[in-house]
Amino acid sequence: MDFLLKNFWELTVTGLTQGSIYALVALGYTLVYGVLRLINFAHSEVFMVGTFGALFALEGMGLNANSDVTSASAAIGYLIVAALAAAAASGVTAVIVERVAYRPLRRRNAPTLVFLITAIGASLAMSEGFAIWRGRDNEAFPTVIDPKTQFKFFDASVSNLDILIFLTAIVMMFSLDTFMRRTRLGRGVRAVAQDPDSAALMGVNKNRVISLTFLLGGIMAGGAAILYGLRFGVTKYDVGFLLGVKAFTAAVLGGIGNLRGALIGGLALGLVENYGSAIVGSQWRDVVAYVTLVVVLMFRPTGILGESLGKARA
Amino acid sequence: MLLEISDLDVYYGRIQALRGVSLSVDDGEIVTLIGANGAGKTTLLRALSGLRAVSRGTVTFEGKDITHERADLRVVHGISQAPEGRGIFPGMNVQENLEMGAYSRKDRKSKAYREDFDRVLGLFPRLAERRRQFGGTLSGGEQQMLTIGRALMSRPKVLLLDEPSMGLAPKLIQQIFTIVEEINQQGTTVLLVEQNAQQALSRAHRAYVMETGSIVKEGTGKALLADPAVKEAYLGVA
Ligand SMILES: Nc1ncnc2c1ncn2[C@@H]1O[C@H](COP(=O)(O)OP(=O)(O)O)[C@@H](O)[C@H]1O
Ligand SMILES: [Mg+2]
Numbered sequence: 001m002d003f004l005l006k007n008f009w010e011l012t013v014t015g016l017t018q019g020s021i022y023a024l025v026a027l028g029y030t031l032v033y034g035v036l037r038l039i040n041f042a043h044s045e046v047f048m049v050g051t052f053g054a055l056f057a058l059e060g061m062g063l064n065a066n067s068d069v070t071s072a073s074a075a076i077g078y079l080i081v082a083a084l085a086a087a088a089a090s091g092v093t094a095v096i097v098e099r100v101a102y103r104p105l106r107r108r109n110a111p112t113l114v115f116l117i118t119a120i121g122a123s124l125a126m127s128e129g130f131a132i133w134r135g136r137d138n139e140a141f142p143t144v145i146d147p148k149t150q151f152k153f154f155d156a157s158v159s160n161l162d163i164l165i166f167l168t169a170i171v172m173m174f175s176l177d178t179f180m181r182r183t184r185l186g187r188g189v190r191a192v193a194q195d196p197d198s199a200a201l202m203g204v205n206k207n208r209v210i211s212l213t214f215l216l217g218g219i220m221a222g223g224a225a226i227l228y229g230l231r232f233g234v235t236k237y238d239v240g241f242l243l244g245v246k247a248f249t250a251a252v253l254g255g256i257g258n259l260r261g262a263l264i265g266g267l268a269l270g271l272v273e274n275y276g277s278a279i280v281g282s283q284w285r286d287v288v289a290y291v292t293l294v295v296v297l298m299f300r301p302t303g304i305l306g307e308s309l310g311k312a313r314a
Numbered sequence: 315m316l317l318e319i320s321d322l323d324v325y326y327g328r329i330q331a332l333r334g335v336s337l338s339v340d341d342g343e344i345v346t347l348i349g350a351n352g353a354g355k356t357t358l359l360r361a362l363s364g365l366r367a368v369s370r371g372t373v374t375f376e377g378k379d380i381t382h383e384r385a386d387l388r389v390v391h392g393i394s395q396a397p398e399g400r401g402i403f404p405g406m407n408v409q410e411n412l413e414m415g416a417y418s419r420k421d422r423k424s425k426a427y428r429e430d431f432d433r434v435l436g437l438f439p440r441l442a443e444r445r446r447q448f449g450g451t452l453s454g455g456e457q458q459m460l461t462i463g464r465a466l467m468s469r470p471k472v473l474l475l476d477e478p479s480m481g482l483a484p485k486l487i488q489q490i491f492t493i494v495e496e497i498n499q500q501g502t503t504v505l506l507v508e509q510n511a512q513q514a515l516s517r518a519h520r521a522y523v524m525e526t527g528s529i530v531k532e533g534t535g536k537a538l539l540a541d542p543a544v545k546e547a548y549l550g551v552a
């Protein structure tokens with residue numbers, strides 16, 4: 001308890017940056033659940049592919065694990081290219097997964113259980129595929145941003161990297177939210193989530209909306225992937241596993257199917273994990289996360305924000 | 315003929331819901347289809363909108379075979395439906411629901427589009443008062459107005475209405491049927507599915523009676539209103 005109080009602001013900063021990454025990945029689960037009522041277990045590998053997309057882009061620009069980027073403008077250039085590569089890799093992967101794994105099942109009206117098994121199969125196939133290709137060891141990211149303390153938040157030091165992670169996540173989520181509310185295609189997605197038959201009667205092409213949903217979820221996961229690479233500095237074939245489970249937890253915590261719920265759930269999970277492990281020890285971090293989930297669901301079975309994307313007004 | 319349905323079979327798994335249904339709708343008509351609960355009326359409308367696959371038979375619209383056309387493209391061709399149960403988007407407000415009706419239109423910034431919007435609000439002044447209210451919070455009558463108004467926003471050539479009077483108070487029913495006639499007079503062809511046979515037949519140019527998946531009778535609205543068998547089965551007159 002003492003440790004928690006002494007390090008409260010430090011833990012808060014860490015919790016928010018980790019929570020931002022959870023939230024970005026959680027969006028993918030929530031979007032797909034919203035339109036298909038399907039838990040896309042392969043989403044964790046969509047994220048994993050994004051981390052490699054970012055890594056290969058950085059390596060392609062001549063960086064390696066030992067290089068140090070000193071000029072700020074060079075760092076920004078590298079980051080933009082790597083972020084685009086990660087978003088493209090994750091986005092395209094998500095769309096391909098939908099086409100190859102799920103669409104044939106939808107065409108045959110397969111039962112839900114078959115979708116779930118297929119999702120798990122696709123997830124395993126991708127992570128094992130990368131294990132065979134890349135090996136099972138960590139691959140290090142180049143240090144593009146050297147974390148330097150920018151200012152003090154109460155007694156916690158906030159680094160340039162913390163700020164970048166938090167702001168990137170917020171901006172990406174805000175853009176997605178605006179897209180869903182304001183654009184014609186975004187409204188098409190909401191229409192399919194709220195009432196698929198009515199959406200078809202309005203002239204919404206359901207397959208196109210589903211592809212778009214996977215693409216958007218993938219792009220968000222790609223954003224998370226580059227931020228993860230910067231924050232933790234390594235990736236490997238199973239990097240998506242624990243993060244995927246956490247992000248899914250965040251999605252359920254916030255209210256699955258609800259975009260703003262993913263943000264709230266992600267940040268809440270990040271904070272709770274860090275406060276909790278300060279109290280009971282960091283080896284209990286994951287236990288704290290799931291106990292929180294269970295307790296919240298006991299009192300609010302539909303998560304913190306509750307409403308599904310179907311009913312959600314955003 | 316604007317819409318020609320010939321010899322249609324539709325199944326739910328192994329259960330046959332439509333058996334050799336043939337029906338036609340001419341440009342400018344109000345055609346009514348009556349039938350008891352479970353007769354297959356909704357199934358027919360769903361098949362016409364492409365929500366239900368057809369096993370046998372054809373659907374022709376403006377001379378083009380659309381039997382296996384995708385649902386979203388049928389809206390572009392000019393077939394629009396206000397479905398049974400209304401299918402309002404609960405998390406969108408009245409304005410957004412109406413805008414969804416125009417989803418397939420390319421001219422959403424045009425004068426014609428704004429005129430259509432005003433026309434719908436003119437037909438349903440109640441919707442104009444509730445533009446910012448969410449679909450899920452509207453009364454049954456308001457939802458019915460919204461589903462019809464929304465279906466009109468695509469500028470359909472034919473409007474399919476599935477039991478618009480269901481669950482409404484008698485005064486509202488009267489009002490809805492009057493508006494359906496008005497829509498027809500403004501130039502939209504209507505295929506009206508109803509259990510409220512008296513009202514629906516009296517406003518129809520032609521009508522069909524469906525029983526357990528088959529058309530068993532057809533004629534002008536007047537002729538069916540006067541038909542003793544129809545009177546007994548659907549008008550509650552012995
Ligand atoms: N989703 C469905 N699955 C199985 N059977 C259905 C389904 N929908 C309708 N049916 C059956 O098809 C028949 C016609 O139903 P429907 O078209 O809804 O009739 P109506 O609209 O005239 O009341 C009924 O026997 C009904 O039980
Ligand atoms: Mg019906």
